[in-house]
Amino acid sequence: ETIRIVGKTGAGKTTLFKLLLREYPNIQGSLTFSGVDIHDIAIEQLRSWIGYVPQDQMLFSMSIRDNIRFGKFDATDEEIYEVLRLAHFLDDIKQLPQGIDTMVGESGVSLSGGQKQRVSIARAFIKKPEILILDDALSAVDGKTEAKIIEHLVRERKNQTTLIASHRLSAVQHADHIIVLEDGKIVESGTHGELIELGGWYKEQYEQQQLSMEEGETE
Numbered sequence: 672e673t674i675r676i677v678g679k680t681g682a683g684k685t686t687l688f689k690l691l692l693r694e695y696p697n698i699q700g701s702l703t704f705s706g707v708d709i710h711d712i713a714i715e716q717l718r719s720w721i722g723y724v725p726q727d728q729m730l731f732s733m734s735i736r737d738n739i740r741f742g743k744f745d746a747t748d749e750e751i752y753e754v755l756r757l758a759h760f761l762d763d764i765k766q767l768p769q770g771i772d773t774m775v776g777e778s779g780v781s782l783s784g785g786q787k788q789r790v791s792i793a794r795a796f797i798k799k800p801e802i803l804i805l806d807d808a809l810s811a812v813d814g815k816t817e818a819k820i821i822e823h824l825v826r827e828r829k830n831q832t833t834l835i836a837s838h839r840l841s842a843v844q845h846a847d848h849i850i851v852l853e854d855g856k857i858v859e860s861g862t863h864g865e866l867i868e869l870g871g872w873y874k875e876q877y878e879q880q881q882l883s884m885e886e887g888e889t890e
Contacts, residue, residue, distance in 0.1 A: 673825050675843040676836045677873065678852035684836040685725075686855065688804050691834075693717060722800030724808040728791035730782070735764075736771040738790055742798040750797060757823040758793040759816050760786070784811035792820065802832045810838065814884065818842045840877045841884065849873070 676684050689695055690702060693714055702709045709717060722742070730738050739754065740746050751771060755761055763786055767773040775781050775790070782790065788811050795803060803824075809817040821842045824833060835846070843849055844863040851859035851866070851873050859871050866873040 672847035673833045673835065675846040675849045676834060676852060677840060677843060677849065682852040683855035684852055685806055687852070688723070688806050688834065688836070691804070692721065692723060720801040722795035722798045722803045724791050724795045724805050726807040726810055728787050730775050730787055730790060732774070732776060734772045734774055735790055738775060739794045739797055742794040746797050754793040754796040757796050757820070757827060758789040759820050760789045760793060788812060802834070803828060805835045807836050807838060814839055814841055840873070840880050
């Protein structure tokens with residue numbers, strides 16, 4: 672399924688993902704994958720199943736091609752261009768001086784924030800992970816680009832697990848399930864339609880964001 676996790680800043684979205692990555696030891700309660708406690712799974716095995724893209728990405732001082740190959744060392748150029756298409760980056764590649772051979776500089780300094788995020792997403796895509804986690808990983812791109820990337824992602828990852836945290840609610844509507852976190856607890860959950868019917872935080876935020884988008888288009 673595609674699961675969207677939303678909530679205000681500090682609600683616990685990143686903490687939840689880091690728990691799944693076993694970055695916090697000695698937790699209370701339990702987390703399971705297919706009924707198996709994550710502490711009974713070798714950490715290398717667990718992390719090999721997961722593709723994780725945080726909000727603040729790390730790119731290496733090398734070409735775009737080689738940065739993406741960190742996800743799959745033997746990736747062909749054809750595979751690289753395909754994941755760049757999924758990450759909505761092909762038009763950007765045409766504008767860069769050496770295409771996928773363009774050097775990104777230390778920590779990706781020669782790319783914009785949105786470009787760094789999309790290269791990082793392409794690197795996660797090429798791994799074809801069992802579980803893909805995007806932790807507000809599209810915050811630096813505009814809403815239309817985010818929606819296109821999510822559309823590609825949902826279509827390509829049908830029957831796989833994808834967890835997406837986002838502040839924009841416009842792109843969460845087609846998720847199989849949406850979880851609203853507040854102070855580390857689930858306060859609302861369901862489909863987009865069910866949460867609108869519920870009339871709680873999700874509905875209020877969704878309507879506010881829709882109004883802001885309409886006002887922006889009018890301007």
